[in-house]
Amino acid sequence: MKHGDGSLASEAEEPSPCFLFLLLKIWDNKKKTRKQLRSMEIDLKDGKLVMIREAEKKDAEQIIEFYNKVGGETDFLSFGKDEFQKDAEEYSRSIEEAHLADNSIMLLALLDNKIISIATIHSSQKPRNRHVGTLGIVISKEFTGLGLGRILMERLIEWTKQNGVTKRISLVTREDNIPAIALYKKLGFQEEGLIIGDTYINGIYYNTLLMGLSFDSIKHT
């Protein structure tokens, strides 16, 4: 039965066994996808073996350290060297929140137990926005151009398609970040808009490109 606002009301108060089975199956699939991501080894183009897994609370300090380091390796992030100042205890709680949410995930790539890349999908829990995942990715300079960016992006896209919530991935990047834009386009992202001059580095203003990847249910509305 339809409500005036288009939402659906259940016919009976008690959920049917069939409905419960479906819920259990969705929950089980979600668990499986997270588990598959939790420990996966991949080969970089130079033959190095890298472990990809979901971030855990205990990684907080190393993650903050990593962001502060890579902030100094590239001008394509929203922060520079040592500008990612966070309290490790507080940050570990955000990691746990992302872990428990069905629409957020933080993936780490590690070489010999050291973080070399972080790729994330962050989503709001607001009913009107929870279908949108915001993607962020950074790879330590020494390990760029070895195929890791593509692999992590593909994992995130695959995960969002299976989490049962996300219908769209948004991202922003500097308009002149040619390698990143090339990668995003290869994976189906489209340019959706330009914010003029919202990044300021060493006396220069840079434009920000908005990009998005919408899944079928959005494309057809």
Ligand SMILES: CC(C)(COP(=O)(O)OP(=O)(O)OC[C@H]1O[C@@H](n2cnc3c(N)ncnc32)[C@H](O)[C@@H]1OP(=O)(O)O)[C@@H](O)C(=O)NCCC(=O)NCCS
């Ligand atoms: C952008 C970034 C995530 C890409 O990851 P990466 O591991 O270096 O990229 P990959 O080696 O997986 O290459 C991805 C693809 O882009 C292509 N590519 C790279 N540079 C390119 C360029 N200048 N022009 C066209 N294509 C390019 C590669 O050929 C590759 O294509 P393929 O997979 O079909 O072979 C990584 O370089 C990075 O973290 N840079 C610094 C921080 C940053 O810019 N983050 C993004 C902020 S929005």
